[in-house]
Amino acid sequence: MENKNSFAMFQNMSVSKAVIKNVIPAMIAMLMVLIYNLADTFFIGQTHDAYQIAAVSLATPVFLIFMSVGNIFGIGGTSVISRALGEGQQQYAKKVCSFCMWICIIVGILMTFLFLIFINNILKWIGASEYTWDFARNYLMIVSCSGVFVLISSCFSNILRAEGQATKAMTGQIIGNLINIVLDPIMILVLGWNITGAAIATVIGNIFAAMYYIAYFLKGKSSLSIKIKYFTLNKKVCSNVLAIGIPASLGSMLMSVSQMIMNGMMSEYGDMALAGIGVAMKVTMITSMISMGIGQGVQPLLGYCVGAKQWQRYQKIIKFSLCFAFAVGAIMTLLCYIFTNQIIRVFLTEQYAFDYAVHFAKILLTTSTLFGVFYVLINALQATGAAVSSFIVNISRQGIIYIPMLFLLKTSIGITGLVWAQPVADILSFIIVLCLYSIVFQKMTKNDVGEVNFVS
Secondary structure: OHHHHHHHHHHOOOHHHHHHHHHHHHHHHHHHHHHHHHHHHHHHHOOOOHHHHHHHHHHHHHHHHHHHHHHHHHHHHHHHHHHHHHOOOHHHHHHHHHHHHHHHHHHHHHHHHHHHHOHHHHHHHHOOOOOOHHHHHHHHHHHHOOHHHHHHHHHHHHHHHHOOOHHHHHHHHHHHHHHHHHHHHHHHHHOOOHHHHHHHHHHHHHHHHHHHHHHHHHOOOOOOOOOHHHOOOOOOHHHHHHHHHHHHHHHHHHHHHHHHHHHHHHHHHOHHHHHHHHHHHHHHHHHHHHHHHHHHHHHHHHHHHHHHOOHHHHHHHHHHHHHHHHHHHHHHHHHHHHOHHHHHHHHOOOHHHHHHHHHHHHHHHHHHHHHHHHHHHHHHHHHHOOHHHHHHHHHHHHHHOHHHHHHHHHHHHOHHHHHHHHHHHHHHHHHHHHHHHHHHHHHHHHHOOOOOOOOO
16 A cells, blocks of 8 residues: 555654655755746746836735745644654544645635735735836736635645655645746746736646645545545644644744835835845745755654654654755755856846845855754654744744844844844744754653644
């Protein structure tokens, strides 16, 4: 049976092989998400209209809120399901999976309506100018219509890993992203739909990704289920998912919110500065997304060990993963630094915007070597069910540290200070996650229990 072979990876496979087998598909999936994010900017850049690039920079963090909400149920569900499977509670795992599917549909519909109703208020808040307003508005109105599909895709690209189906989780993301990438040049350049074409391509890609995951469950080969008969809010299904999912996704949500705040502050320096920071952040995304994939790939392995109380195997997995993540982070940061100009030139031809982007990117790259270790430790906290610690870490990097730093450093050193706020937040958050993980792991192994009780 396919799922029995998948569970063998959790139980018996050598640590290095298990980590690599689970991490590589997750890295590839996140790399595809990165390419998907870069594709819109790249093909819109071929129009040689910096205002459209600025509009995408404004709109992207708003749209990413949909993905962040999907991750609430995806990351939270993955943590609960992997620990439940480790304890042998397969029926409970099915209930969690079904809950995640149907709540994504309900919340996705609600979010779409709210975004469409308050679109003008959102544009004012993120700092759209008279030159970027229409572009950003058209993009957001279209992509908001795919809200349900974005939530399902984001959610189940995580949950499939909980039962050892890392390759299928990756496949769904690749399908959606490839469709988007193929349609981008057709709709943006050939048909001349510009930023509207990019939005339509994004919607179609997300629909296909979501349908792939739904079809996977409907085939009946999964040990989990999305059937509505398993849907329940009882037995702490909702609270257990949200206890991990909300803190975990707060990082993504706050990333979107803080980026909107930063864009609003950066817009004071003109649309070229805004286009520059948007592209500079894409450069650091190369390391960030791959590192995030490592963390996501490791989490189900760690969660299963927690549920099964296999502490020796847990320690071997975490040690190997940290070393692997640090090496990948260092190599990717070095490559991005060496080829900063070449990467940015792909997206920007306007000289002022290009100069801003190069300067900003080199600042942001100063701490990206730490990303791999940071994301492994965050996912380790989530795997243990350490909700409070996860909450503290996730509100720190993009919230209670980063946002105040934006205002403080902008006041102190101006436009450069806005950019330095992120590296400062990275360093302080890295120290926090190291301390919290040490405390949680010592407490967990001392008591020989993780926070794994699902049913009162």
